[in-house]
Amino acid sequence: MTLVADRPGPGAARPYRFPQVVRRTVAGGQVVAAHLPGQNLAVALLLLDAGAGREPVGKEGLGGVLAKALEEGTSQRDATAYALAIEALGTELVTGLDWDTFQASVQVPVDRLGAAVALLAEAVRTPKLDPDDVRRVRDDEATALRMDWANPGPRADAALRADLFGVDNRWGRPMYGDPDSVAALDVEDVTVFHSEWFIRPGTLVVAGDLDRIDLDGLAAAAFAGTGGGPVDRGGAIDVPLRTGRRIILVDRPGSVQSTLRLGHPAPHRAHPDHVPIALAGTVLGGAFTSRLNHLIREVRGYTYGIRGDFASSRRFGRFAVSSGVQTAVTAPALVESIGEIARTQAGGVTEDELAVARSWRAGQLSVELQSPRAIAGALTTLVVHDLPDDYHARLRESLLAADVAQVSAAAATHLHPESLTLVVEGDAALIRDELVATGLGEVVDYAPAD
Amino acid sequence: MPESGYPWPISTTRLDNGLRVVVSADRTAPAVAVNLWYDVGSRHEPVGQTGFAHLFEHLMFEGSVNVAKTEHMKLVQGAGGSLNATTNPDRTNYFETVPAEQLELALWLEADRMGGLVPALTQETLDNQRDVVKNERRQRYENVPYGDAWLRLLPLLYPPGHPYHHATIGSMADLNAADLATFQAFHQTYYAPNNAVLTVVGDTSVDEVVALAEKYFGAIAPRPEIPPAPDGRTVPATGVPAVETVVTDVPAPRVYVAHRTYPFGTPGYDVVTVLATVLGSGRGSRLYQRLADGERLAQPDLVGAYGVDLAHAPAPLIATATARPGVTGERLAEGLAEVVDELATVPVTPTELDRAKALLTTAWWRQMSTVDGRADALGRYATQFGDPATVAERLPAWLAVTAEQIAEVAAEVLAADDRVTLTYRPEEQP
Numbered sequence: 001m002t003l004v005a006d007r008p009g010p011g012a013a014r015p016y017r018f019p020q021v022v023r024r025t026v027a028g029g030q031v032v033a034a035h036l037p038g039q040n041l042a043v044a045l046l047l048l049d050a051g052a053g054r055e056p057v058g059k060e061g062l063g064g065v066l067a068k069a070l071e072e073g074t075s076q077r078d079a080t081a082y083a084l085a086i087e088a089l090g091t092e093l094v095t096g097l098d099w100d101t102f103q104a105s106v107q108v109p110v111d112r113l114g115a116a117v118a119l120l121a122e123a124v125r126t127p128k129l130d131p132d133d134v135r136r137v138r139d140d141e142a143t144a145l146r147m148d149w150a151n152p153g154p155r156a157d158a159a160l161r162a163d164l165f166g167v168d169n170r171w172g173r174p175m176y177g178d179p180d181s182v183a184a185l186d187v188e189d190v191t192v193f194h195s196e197w198f199i200r201p202g203t204l205v206v207a208g209d210l211d212r213i214d215l216d217g218l219a220a221a222a223f224a225g226t227g228g229g230p231v232d233r234g235g236a237i238d239v240p241l242r243t244g245r246r247i248i249l250v251d252r253p254g255s256v257q258s259t260l261r262l263g264h265p266a267p268h269r270a271h272p273d274h275v276p277i278a279l280a281g282t283v284l285g286g287a288f289t290s291r292l293n294h295l296i297r298e299v300r301g302y303t304y305g306i307r308g309d310f311a312s313s314r315r316f317g318r319f320a321v322s323s324g325v326q327t328a329v330t331a332p333a334l335v336e337s338i339g340e341i342a343r344t345q346a347g348g349v350t351e352d353e354l355a356v357a358r359s360w361r362a363g364q365l366s367v368e369l370q371s372p373r374a375i376a377g378a379l380t381t382l383v384v385h386d387l388p389d390d391y392h393a394r395l396r397e398s399l400l401a402a403d404v405a406q407v408s409a410a411a412a413t414h415l416h417p418e419s420l421t422l423v424v425e426g427d428a429a430l431i432r433d434e435l436v437a438t439g440l441g442e443v444v445d446y447a448p449a450d
Numbered sequence: 451m452p453e454s455g456y457p458w459p460i461s462t463t464r465l466d467n468g469l470r471v472v473v474s475a476d477r478t479a480p481a482v483a484v485n486l487w488y489d490v491g492s493r494h495e496p497v498g499q500t501g502f503a504h505l506f507e508h509l510m511f512e513g514s515v516n517v518a519k520t521e522h523m524k525l526v527q528g529a530g531g532s533l534n535a536t537t538n539p540d541r542t543n544y545f546e547t548v549p550a551e552q553l554e555l556a557l558w559l560e561a562d563r564m565g566g567l568v569p570a571l572t573q574e575t576l577d578n579q580r581d582v583v584k585n586e587r588r589q590r591y592e593n594v595p596y597g598d599a600w601l602r603l604l605p606l607l608y609p610p611g612h613p614y615h616h617a618t619i620g621s622m623a624d625l626n627a628a629d630l631a632t633f634q635a636f637h638q639t640y641y642a643p644n645n646a647v648l649t650v651v652g653d654t655s656v657d658e659v660v661a662l663a664e665k666y667f668g669a670i671a672p673r674p675e676i677p678p679a680p681d682g683r684t685v686p687a688t689g690v691p692a693v694e695t696v697v698t699d700v701p702a703p704r705v706y707v708a709h710r711t712y713p714f715g716t717p718g719y720d721v722v723t724v725l726a727t728v729l730g731s732g733r734g735s736r737l738y739q740r741l742a743d744g745e746r747l748a749q750p751d752l753v754g755a756y757g758v759d760l761a762h763a764p765a766p767l768i769a770t771a772t773a774r775p776g777v778t779g780e781r782l783a784e785g786l787a788e789v790v791d792e793l794a795t796v797p798v799t800p801t802e803l804d805r806a807k808a809l810l811t812t813a814w815w816r817q818m819s820t821v822d823g824r825a826d827a828l829g830r831y832a833t834q835f836g837d838p839a840t841v842a843e844r845l846p847a848w849l850a851v852t853a854e855q856i857a858e859v860a861a862e863v864l865a866a867d868d869r870v871t872l873t874y875r876p877e878e879q880p
Contacts, residue, residue: 002669003565005516008554010529014480014653038478041815068750071733079743083733084801090808092732108812143702143775144751150595150701254699257585257593289524298520301581304589324589356528363530366481367547371819 016366016396019375021382021389022210026219028226029201032383034375035210042113042208043372045105046124046222047383049231050197052175053099053315057168058184061141061177062193063102065185067095068137070104073128086119093123099175099313100233100384102197107373110212117204118221124198125225131187138190142183149179152252152259152324156425159248159446160261163421164318165239171316178448201226203383207375237316239265241419245441249432250425258330258426262308262337263320264416269312269385275398276410281310282357283349283407284340284415285321289356291340292321302326302333308341310414314384319415327426331434334424338417338440345415348408357407362399365392455814455845460828460838461656465664467672468644472828472838473659474651476821482652484556485545485825486564487833490640492620493539493613493679493762498627501583501620504537505628506636508579510544511535515566519575522559529555532822539614540760541833547822550653554662560648561666564641568634576630587619595700596874603708606692606870607766613682614763642673647832652821682763685710692870695779700874702749703779704772705786708870710764711757711863715835717847721859722757722767724851727806728798729789730755730769734805737769740789747777747785761834767864779873787869793860798853807849814845 019034036042055062071093073079086093091106104124106116148154158174165172173181204222206215241264252259267273278286285292285308296306306323321341325333349357369378369392382391422440424431436443463471492503513519526533531548546556591597601617608614648667650659712718730737730753737755741748748771755769769790773782817823832838 002671003515003562004558004666007516007525008558010549011551011554013551014549017480039819041812041819080734080739083738084805087732087734087805088801088808090812092809107816109815140750140774143749147595147701147749147752147772152593255593256588287527289520289527294520297582298578301578302585304582304586324585324593326585326588356524359530360527363549363552364532366479366549367530367532370479370481370821371816373816373819 016393018369018378018390018392021379022215023389024215024219026216027201027223029219029223030203031206031215031219032203032379033206033210033215034379036208036372036375037211039209039372040109041107041372042110042206042213043105043107043376044113044117044120044218045103045205045376045380046120046202047205047380048102048197048200048202049233050102051097051100053170053313054197055170055193057170057173058181059189060170060173061145061182062185062189063097064176065134065138065141065182066190066193066198067097067102068141069129069134069190070095070123070127072133072137073130074122075126075128076122082119082123086116089116089119091116093120099171099315101380103380105376110208113208113213114217114221117218121222121224127194129191129194134187134190138182138185142179145177145179145182152255152257152425155250155446156259156261156423158448159250160263160320160421160423163248164263164265165316171237199226200228200230205376205379205383207372207379234315236268236270239316241265241416242421243419245418245420245422247422247424247435247441247443248446249428249435249443250423250446251428252425253427253429255425255427256327257324258327258424258431260323260325260334260337261320261423262420263318264419264421266310266317266319266414267312268315268317270314271312273410273414275395276402276406277310277414279354279357279361279399279402279407280344280349280411280414281308281319282361283353284308284344284411287357287360291344292337295336295340296323296325296333300336302329306337327430330424330426330431331438334422334435334440335438338420341415341420342417344411345417348411349404351404354402354404354407358399358402362396365396453846454842456818456842458824462832462838463660465643465668467668467670469663469667470647470832471660471663472647472649472832473654473656474824474828475655476651477653479821480550480653481547481821482550482553482650482654483545483547483821483825484553484560485543485649485822485829486560487647487829488542488641489645489833490542491538491540492616492618493682494640495616498624499632500616500624501618502624502628502632502636503542504618504620505579505583505625506633507535507537507542508583509571509575509633510563510567512575512579513570514563515569516562517559522563525555525559531556537618538760539618540762543826543829545822545826553650553654557662557666561670564643564646564667565670567637567641571630571634573630576628576633580625580628584622584625587622591619596704599706599872602694602696602872603706603766603768603870606694606872607708607710608682608685608763611680612685612763613679614760639673640676642676643667643670644672645676647829649825649829649832649838651825651828679762683713685764687868689867691867695873695875697875697877700876702773702775702876703777703782704874705770705779705783706872707769707786707790708872709767709864709868711767712764714759714761714765718859719757719765720847721851721855724803724806724810724848725793725856725859726755726757726767727809728802728856729793731806731809736789737771741771741785745785746774747782748772749774779875783871783873787866787871790864791866793864794857798856803853810848811845
């Protein structure tokens with residue numbers, strides 16, 4: 001054998017660098033920008049306090065319909081002219097929402113950024129919202145959700161969310177709504193939501209070569225004609241844990257896999273244990289090398305992949321495990337997954353595992369934050385969670401400093417294997433008896449609320 | 451407009467064992483991408499061994515002579531890196547992006563599995579990864595509506611015996627029949643330094659990479675004869691449209707129209723790339739304007755067209771649309787065919803052309819905005835065209851495409867009598 005047997009150690013570490021952050025207040029709005037010298041591509045992203053959390057209960061999916069309606073013509077041009085104008089710059093209008101924010105963005109070669117932001121603002125601030133167009137977009141969105149809900153996953157996600165957070169709450173219903181909630185929206189819902197939330201200035205996030213970008217000019221375009229100030233965003237919500245586990249069975253006849261969604265409520269984003277919680281989640285299920293993926297995929301061969309993590313927004317959070325497993329091994333996959341969660345809660349993590357988890361999470365702050373799009377995402381985190389310019393450098397330090405005792409304590413405190421809701425979406429006729437026989441919890445059939 | 455699509459330095463060195471080492475230094479960020487292209491894909495698989503190249507890719511993560519089972523992933527992630535691999539009909543690529551100080555570790559790992567996989571390969575590993583791959587097949591192709599479209603399109607586009615006739619994921623029967631000796635032979639045949647390109651992009655230097663490559667890969671023996679895949683460059687036109695209709699559990703009718711065009715990397719395929727963007731990218735595209743907006747036959751989020759960038763035979767162009775409620779698959783198929791037919795008869799306007807080129811320009815720089823995106827591109831051009839520097843030519847070539855060329859290419863390769871049409875219909879026809 002001619003290979004070098006000895007594994008090389010690392011060379012001299014380069015200092016960690018997050019791009020220089022620039023913050024400005026212009027025309028009543030905030031600008032947060034990152035300087036990427038030499039980068040040909042630039043991203044601008046308008047961040048509004050108009051996430052799914054702002055939608056009234058019963059109006060789920062409103063933000064998604066409005067997002068699509070923005071492109072159906074503006075005060076200055078019809079839908080086709082708008083599409084041709086913005087795509088001629090090399091970008092589409094990319095919209096997205098999560099619980100905390102609504103985002104609209106453009107990505108273009110840097111010399112076209114000014115023109116692209118002007119068009120972005122035109123759609124967000126002054127959409128035509130013609131009633132016929134809004135109704136058609138709504139119907140299209142309902143159809144699109146129906147298509148999506150024909151896949152395994154969305155129904156299981158909805159069942160888990162409802163069980164964790166309660167369907168009486170907006171956050172107990174699907175973030176993007178469901179086919180029925182969207183179909184029931186009317187034109188006024190959309191126009192009112194726009195006037196309430198889309199003409200406040202918000203924050204313009206920019207990632208690109210700032211030597212070639214006129215930030216004040218971008219801001220003037222993004223914030224023109226806006227008014228109204230920030231609105232109270234509400235505090236953390238106290239979500240009670242279940243006493244005892246239950247299995248919710250979502251029938252999908254003919255399914256060759258069972259879709260698993262296991263979860264329980266967890267802390268919101270600003271919780272002081274955020275870093276140790278994230279590391280505990282990484283050891284348990286957040287990386288390819290995690291306990292869950294190792295056992296369920298690499299040892300047992302039950303699945304193509306399984307992951308578990310803690311996710312959090314400003315007001316609430318959850319721990320969840322998701323996977324698709326071959327139908328015949330649904331019950332053992334469930335039992336063994338819960339076994340790993342319980343083992344992690346009771347016994348904590350090892351130094352070996354934690355070493356991988358913290359280096360990986362710290363390294364990702366260099367490796368995954370390269371493109372303007374990724375940097376814009378990182379700036380968005382600063383804005384939404386009120387974090388300082390040096391947050392990523394500090395996060396890196398906290399990750400590398402976390403020890404076994406802290407992370408094991410976080411696992412002990414924030415994992416609740418006895419309170420898990422276990423959603424199984426699969427061929428009920430084939431798996432029901434086995435699920436009952438596991439004794440993991442009462443088996444109930446999924447009954448979506450009307 | 452840029453003269454070049456690759457304004458960074460490129461250096462190529464060939465080690466004595468035939469391994470090509472491509473380096474492109476960029477000290478902007480403290481990260482480095484390591485990428486290996488092996489010139490073996492599912493096109494090399496003989497009948498009865500479909501899916502083997504991809505299953506083999508899985509085995510490459512399961513340990514080698516100096517790397518224990520499960521250690522590969524742990525070492526890369528424990529070094530702060532991201533890693534993965536993919537297999538397609540043409541080739542298999544392996545890649546990791548790591549903090550710059552971990553470059554040597556990444557090269558050591560890649561060398562160990564290039565030169566020392568076979569002694570570590572066990573029946574247990576094969577059995578486990580076979581199960582994982584079968585689950586991948588279930589998850590991605592069998593358990594989702596329309597998931598098997600690609601599996602159905604390939605045999606309609608390429609005749610039996612053609613290297614693209616079967617899909618990379620393979621058949622369950624072949625995967626079940628896979629034996630250890632076949633995989634040992636597979637590695638010995640194709641995973642040789644003279645059948646690979648090692649590319650490193652990021653915070654490093656040519657001297658450092660070449661010295662490390664020599665140290666870790668230099669002693670791996672080349673393989674004198676590497677059997678080529680069957681030649682698929684000529685696919686005779688049948689003159690007869692291929693039509694398949696699948697009645698199954700799908701939420702709405704969907705139609706795919708597909709054609710064989712030209713191999714990726716040829717001038718003809720550059721025209722196809724621009725044509726596909728005119729046809730099916732964005733709300734300003736012909737498919738969106740005509741089918742989603744105009745006649746309202748198609749769901750707006752689900753119309754599109756794209757070329758599949760394969761280099762060893764005429765690559766497919768695929769256009770697809772999904773019916774709005776109340777629209778039949780037949781009506782949708784007619785509408786889709788009409789828009790494709792018009793590419794030869796209704797000239798592409800300057801506005802359409804500029805729009806397509808602008809979108810392609812952004813897409814190009816998006817790939818080039820990360821060290822891993824650049825490394826994969828350089829590995830491709832070195833493997834498929836013999837010179838990584840030719841990567842710089844692609845964007846200018848797209849930008850030089852004319853409306854006349856699009857019409858000519860459409861007339862030549864998008865003829866209705868050589869078209870594949872695959873339609874999915876729900877069991878209860880709306």
